[in-house]
Amino acid sequence: MSGSYDLNALFAPKVVAIIGASATPGKIGNTVIQNLIDAGYEGKIIPVNPKSTEILGRPVVKDVAGLPHGLDLAVLTVPKQFVLGSMEELVKIGVKSAIIITAGFKEVGGEGAELEKKIQALCIKNNIALVGPNCLGLINMSDKVNVTFAPGQPLPGRISCFSQSGALFTSILDWALGEKVGFSKFISLGNEAVLNESHILEYLGNDPDTSVVMGYMENIIDGQKFIEKVKEVTRKKPVVVVKSGVSSAGAKAAASHTGSIAGADNAYSTAFKQTGVIRAQSMSEFFNLAQAFSKASLPQGPNLAIITNAGGPGIMATDACEKTSLKMVQPASATIESLKKVLPSYASFRNPLDIGGDATATAYKAALEEIVADDSFNAVLVILTPTSTAFEHIEAITQGLIDTIKKTDKPVFPCFMGKERISIAEKMFQNADVPFFTFPEPAIESIETMYKYAQWKEREEMTYVVPERDKAKAAAVVEEAVKTGAAEIVEYQAQQILKAYNMPALASDLATTADEAAAAAEKIGFPVVLKIASVQISHKSDVGGVKVGLKNAGEVRAAFTEVTERAAKMRPDAHITGCLIQQMAPKGTKEIIIGFKRDAQFGPLLMFGLGGIYVEILKDIAFRLVPLSKEDAHNVIREIKTYKLLSGARGEKGVNFESLEDVLLKVSQLAADFPQLTEADFNPVLVNSERAYVADVRLALK
Amino acid sequence: MSGSYDLNALFAPKVVAIIGASATPGKIGNTVIQNLIDAGYEGKIIPVNPKSTEILGRPVVKDVAGLPHGLDLAVLTVPKQFVLGSMEELVKIGVKSAIIITAGFKEVGGEGAELEKKIQALCIKNNIALVGPNCLGLINMSDKVNVTFAPGQPLPGRISCFSQSGALFTSILDWALGEKVGFSKFISLGNEAVLNESHILEYLGNDPDTSVVMGYMENIIDGQKFIEKVKEVTRKKPVVVVKSGVSSAGAKAAASHTGSIAGADNAYSTAFKQTGVIRAQSMSEFFNLAQAFSKASLPQGPNLAIITNAGGPGIMATDACEKTSLKMVQPASATIESLKKVLPSYASFRNPLDIGGDATATAYKAALEEIVADDSFNAVLVILTPTSTAFEHIEAITQGLIDTIKKTDKPVFPCFMGKERISIAEKMFQNADVPFFTFPEPAIESIETMYKYAQWKEREEMTYVVPERDKAKAAAVVEEAVKTGAAEIVEYQAQQILKAYNMPALASDLATTADEAAAAAEKIGFPVVLKIASVQISHKSDVGGVKVGLKNAGEVRAAFTEVTERAAKMRPDAHITGCLIQQMAPKGTKEIIIGFKRDAQFGPLLMFGLGGIYVEILKDIAFRLVPLSKEDAHNVIREIKTYKLLSGARGEKGVNFESLEDVLLKVSQLAADFPQLTEADFNPVLVNSERAYVADVRLALK
Structure with a gap:
């Protein structure tokens, strides 16, 4: 076995x-x-x-x-x-x-x-x-x-x-x-x-x-x-x-x-x-x-040259190129000089290089030879429309192109637009093991994919680090929750896990009496938030269980009594542990959602997005499978469309990205450490130009 | 001539x-x-x-x-x-x-x-x-x-x-x-x-x-x-x-x-x-x-049936269908009964209908006959992969399909996946004037386009109305601005145009003295905004020219003096008309941008989007050419991705759409009325569940 x-x-x-x-x-x-x-x-x-x-x-x-x-x-x-x-x-x-x-x-x-x-x-x-x-x-x-x-x-x-x-x-x-x-x-x-x-x-x-x-x-x-x-x-x-x-x-x-x-x-x-x-x-x-x-080498850069015997398809190919990460740079001046010697004066001498509707094999071959010799370009698309001249010389044009393509190590993609009368060229290219396309769009998309793969092959090694954490402490919390048959780990228990993973949370403490609450608030610093703490009450606001902006010890004491009494009356079934006292969120923060869901095939799939409407309505989310490398944590943030909101749109300061990346790596580690956790929401994670804070967290169990 | x-x-x-x-x-x-x-x-x-x-x-x-x-x-x-x-x-x-x-x-x-x-x-x-x-x-x-x-x-x-x-x-x-x-x-x-x-x-x-x-x-x-x-x-x-x-x-x-x-x-x-x-x-x-x-009739509804001799391509076609507005409904139960009589027991009897890798001409023809007879479906995609059985019977299968296709008025698109050995079928379909595809995706996209065109053909007539307006009054403002050589019409003049077009603006008045300012504010109702009024000063905040939230006459008087004196000092070149006193924006409003730009070929192109980051970063904009019909005004709002933010996301009340549509129709009319206006920004237009207000407007002249 x-x-x-x-x-x-x-x-x-x-x-x-x-x-x-x-x-x-x-x-x-x-x-x-x-x-x-x-x-x-x-x-x-x-x-x-x-x-x-x-x-x-x-x-x-x-x-x-x-x-x-x-x-x-x-x-x-x-x-x-x-x-x-x-x-x-x-x-x-x-x-x-x-x-x-x-x-x-x-x-x-x-x-x-x-x-x-x-x-x-x-x-x-x-x-x-x-x-x-x-x-x-x-x-x-x-x-x-x-x-x-x-x-x-x-x-x-x-x-x-x-x-x-x-x-x-x-x-x-x-x-x-x-x-x-x-x-x-x-x-x-x-x-x-x-x-x-x-x-x-x-x-x-x-x-x-x-x-x-x-x-x-x-x-x-x-x-x-x-x-x-x-x-x-x-x-x-x-x-x-x-x-x-x-x-x-x-x-x-x-x-x-x-x-x-x-x-x-x-x-x-x-x-x-x-x-x-x-x-x-x-x-x-x-x-x-x-x-x-299978038929062409990888382009060693993004610069695409287009040779064409017609303006229209040249424009269409340029349009298609603009939708990709390829670039349409201009030929070197030496190339232009050489092209002027071999092409008629009405050729365009720019990229796309329009060699004219009456271009024969000589013009096509000379143009391609000059373009592949120009270091400005990494890949070439050669367009032919079956004008009367092109049709008349199609075999010679094709053979000339094949001869040149066989001598260069740059990828050259012929794109002959038509079907009936260009079929002879298609067969010649096939027999010469040269890729052949009928339309410019798929040719350009293929070149882009090859270019991206070339970049992937050259990429740096990823860096994986295990963040410092007290795994045993977190394990104790998780195991206890599993033992009690809880569906979720929330609030105080969840805060313990954040602490064990050194995740930057809003300062918080559990108070079981009004006095403890006031003392905790003094320690955290005013203003504070007070939230009812009960495993059975997951929708706290339904029982009026949240009070924000409490400014002094007196307000905290009063709030503790009010909140716990009301909750006890409204939910006599619930065991009320006390109240959670929490630091107020600092100003100027952006709301982030980080979460993961354990996929049956691939394990934890981590999600990153901006909170509120961005995730819900715009579905502007980026994903990574756990474990994340440092590069993943960096890149996943930059993948969302609303990234500009974080980097400082409209004159705002950008957020502290390192702090956000740190949270991502710790969430990744937590997901990797505890298969018992099936889903997690760190929502919201608040971040401003100073630092990130995990403001709330829910961990779902099997 | x-x-x-x-x-x-x-x-x-x-x-x-x-x-x-x-x-x-x-x-x-x-x-x-x-x-x-x-x-x-x-x-x-x-x-x-x-x-x-x-x-x-x-x-x-x-x-x-x-x-x-x-x-x-x-x-x-x-x-x-x-x-x-x-x-x-x-x-x-x-x-x-x-x-x-x-x-x-x-x-x-x-x-x-x-x-x-x-x-x-x-x-x-x-x-x-x-x-x-x-x-x-x-x-x-x-x-x-x-x-x-x-x-x-x-x-x-x-x-x-x-x-x-x-x-x-x-x-x-x-x-x-x-x-x-x-x-x-x-x-x-x-x-x-x-x-x-x-x-x-x-x-x-x-x-x-x-x-x-x-x-x-x-x-x-x-x-x-x-x-x-x-x-x-x-x-x-x-x-x-x-x-x-x-x-x-x-x-x-x-x-x-x-x-x-x-x-x-x-x-x-x-x-x-x-x-x-x-x-x-x-x-x-x-x-x-x-x-x-050119080869198929228009589908009379969105319901697509897929017949296939292989599961994989059936799934791929289903994937492609889901990206479109076409629907994959299930066959009627009578159809399933009939299909059970003509197909082997291992066929799938659902949509996609997998008739098995050993399907011959009999199975293909019988399946297609039953499916086109079923009113549940408006169009059919028939997939063939060249399995050994299919290859052996390819001519008979093709002929059977052609015979059935020629008898139905529903569009049926054969999609034979391959190249070499299915070429005989391609030729047969071509000669029979039946559309032929090699891959399911383009076939399905074509069916969707035909379906959408069928809907366009059946559409209601558009309703064009000319909103009530005092065109002469607006013309006077525009002509005066043109005469003085101004590049833009802003503030007070622009407000006059809004009034002439009965556009719901924030109440505002021009004051040339501190007392006039206080009187205007009393009339409008506190709190108010005060803004410097000068044709030469377009960036008001650069000279500290805006004061918001003024709560009483005293504050307004003081602000008038402060703002006009500072502006005079900082911009001695500018002629200061006075200050604009404006109603504060009501709470719970969404910011909208409405604008137009006169296109050289098509005339005014109207733009609609949510203000701030939505337009700037997400480019979430919808366009219409002027004049807009009532239907255009209705639809353009619903075309943006962030429409849900207006209709009442997260438990909020939806905005007053009629009021917003009214503004759109009036902007359209203004653009149509005055070719002198080359560009316009109604930014922001504020809208809540009650009504819309044009909070600011700039009109650019030739």
Whole structure:
């Protein structure tokens, strides 16, 4: 039960046995063997079938017992009722890996789900790298392996892809065939009884034949493990995913489809962002990025040049660029001088560089050569509209561009706007492994995503610090609350936790008599706030349980008596501990909400926003998964749209950000320390130019 | 100079003369004739050339004088220096319309621009419907006319398209050829010396052969006329435009490209929205909408059904749907019963309807038949992933869907996810004139746009009212200010205008002495605000010129003396009229900003937003072009994101919306009444549950 599976045996097996091999063309047990043969597989194929002697020219073995010991890979296509038995037999011959293509397990629930649990336990116990059940199989073009029943063979290439949906697997393959995009590995994950996206990511991260990892996901079973594995991969190569089930309706559909509950989409988005995973928002973006990342190098800066044979598309591309973080700088003056020698006088000699509707191959090639040689630019978009001249010279123009693109290490994206008559160019670019776009917008968006990934790869290491705290003291409070069966930790108990974590709170003390209250107020300093303290009374103002702006000891004493007497009368059921005496909030503070919610997949998801209408109406919130690094604490504050309100809008002083970041890191630590805390609201946290104060806190328990 | 041009002569000429006809293939003067012949033109073609006798089998006329009187259409391809002379000759024979393909006019500036002005004046004087100069020409497939030099012939169809860019014209044609999308009219507008988008829109609106109008625009010369014409068209058929030059950088490129200054993008967006013009945000959206509108009927409601052979894409489509105003309702129970009879038991029987990866033509057809028969749904998306079964039956599945689609009047959008092996289906759908998509997201976005357009078509008439006002009184103030050369109308003068328009202002009066100030304050009621009144002092607080919360006559007198003396000392240059005494703002009010800015193309653009940070930091603003209808005034308030703050968030009372709408209509009227006012800020307008008050106003003059 080590959990370290032999994925080499799975992806590059020397021997493959097909359990349920069939001599009938069209049957899955036949298609898998045919695909393996068509892929040019160089290892040994052993069909297993009790009745046949030869299938597709390969000698057949009668049963699993007849297979060689230490078999690399078994592919199971037998009916559902025979799967567990076959797996038990395979354990006996010490199989290293298996793919169960057969469906009818967890996804149908009931008996199927029970059966899958047994198979899962068997594989885990015996360290069998299992893919499926209920999957299409896998492809490894680098080693000429194709054990799927998907029609057709993909082209070889450097993208590796995993899919939690078999149908999407076929769509991606078909799209890739049409676009001449090639793959190294391609895995249909099925029900993920043993191997899931985290195992595959780890393997693909270390795979020298994989340059880009793509994935279609519906859910992640172990969020923490995913985060741990994927952030190692994104250090080395881009990971692009499409994650469905964003909407509440979508999430419902996901649940019924995969038989497991999808996590909240915010947690997914945050996990992807914090680990550098690129999340495509649609299938078309997914495919555009596959093309871009696999066929072009990363831009080393934000500066985009646009070459075009028409003004209109140049303007549209400029519009599209302005929506991104890319920049449209101007060419160096030396470049302009050189361009003037090779282009006609009516060219624009600025960015976008309009070389005119009658530009031929010479103009396109010369312009691109000058632009890629100019250090001002990090990426180039080359637009062509099929004017009569362009149409006449389309092959020469395309060839000239390809020749230049092959000599530069900057990403160059041709964008030929049309369909019918530019199709020859599309094919030429595809065959030359150059990314090709029909519209400027998706090309520019792809370049921006690549630029952002280049920045991610170059980023500094994050700094994680454990803030000083008295964990034992906090633990005592939490455990006591759990013991009493309380749903929440509030007020005095919550204040104890703030103290244990050195969180800057408004000074406060619990008083059980009017005299104690007056003494506490003297100590804190006037004016003070007085609040009824009772575990049973959560809505204090309903019982008139809050008095603000008390200016002296007399007022405090009177308030104590009034508040406790009224509460006792109105809520005879409640045990009244006394009153909480609290420092008044200083002036000029901004209200902040900090909170966390424990996500089923990813653990505590921390939320940051400005209090009141900003969170409630404008939904201006930023998220991070716990633990936060120092950089996270810094950045999460700057991610909200209303950040300017904190940094000093309209001539105000900015708030003390360090103090706010300190609170964030301590909330993060608290969430990490106590899994018993399911949700928390630090609301409001008050902050001015001096410091931050936690004015109120509620901690929800399991 | 009537301005009513004979566009029938232009689009459906009985006789066409080509001035500058050439016998040399590849020359524009030859290509135009060849295109006309290839289009199957049934009228008379007269090549005009001094040297040839026959071109492409047509007898040549030596000069313009030899052309028949009252000629329908002359197409000019002669060099620039001969264009004006040719036009003068054409006037003599009473030509009805002309297309100048030749370039080198306004777009190059200088002499070219001068020449264009002469041609323009000539055509306007003689009522010649001129297209160009600097254009590709026009196509009218309904009447077999093609007088362009663009390569190839489009397919006939019901879309008509205009383009302000010749290059984009070629892109759109090529895309349409590839997608088998057909056109009725196709016009390259060039420099728009005479005919512009407004003339063309009016013509296409009345054209029985045009069902959908598409346009590529860079700028509009006469915004008011565009609005007037286009809103008549959108009543009858959809108008879809792409407008470039959105970004500041893009607008710069537009200016250098078209030789005219582009209007602010907000004004364009607002004009499109107020007239029901559908603005595509990208070329791909433009093309998707062309396909959708021309090949499918409008959905009569928001309810979308999704049929799919795979769960994952169903979830993704559901996600995409949730981002729109479309709804995913469930099938009627009778439909579910019927579906159970025709689909396998493992189908999902809900929306999205997952019919399984092994669905064949029978399942697809039966599912679609049941779904389109169900009144619950207004539109259907049919997803196919190329599973082995789907791939095997793809032609039968496609044919079955086509047969069903042809029988229903609901829009049905097939979305086949892939490229290589689904291409046969794509071709079949194209040939059957059924819209086809590769990805669910753009299909769903297109359906939503069609649904919104269907709602626009059904909308109520707008109500325009002229609020009661004393225009003469306001005019006197404005004219006086203009006469004195003031840059702004502020304070007392501005208050007079508010009064003339019956705008609810805070009570205020001008006092020239301390006693007058005290008397004014008594009349208004304490407390009051006192502000220095001087045309030269616009930043009053810089000279300590504002005192708030004055509680009695004594305080008012003292403040008057203090404020006027200090201002006189600090600004000896300024003429001090006295002080303005103003009612204090009532409590519980929200601050609103209402303003307008006169746009060069579209006239006054009115702005509405919440004051302070909402406008400044969150840019939460809504726009309308003047005049506002009553419905506009109602809706513009509800368009901002922070609307909930006005309607009564967190238990507050909502504001008096009628009172706010009244102010909006009066500001609109003021902007319409006085073109001298270039900009205005009613800031703040205060509003509570009782009423609105204009607390301050600045009106900028030309």
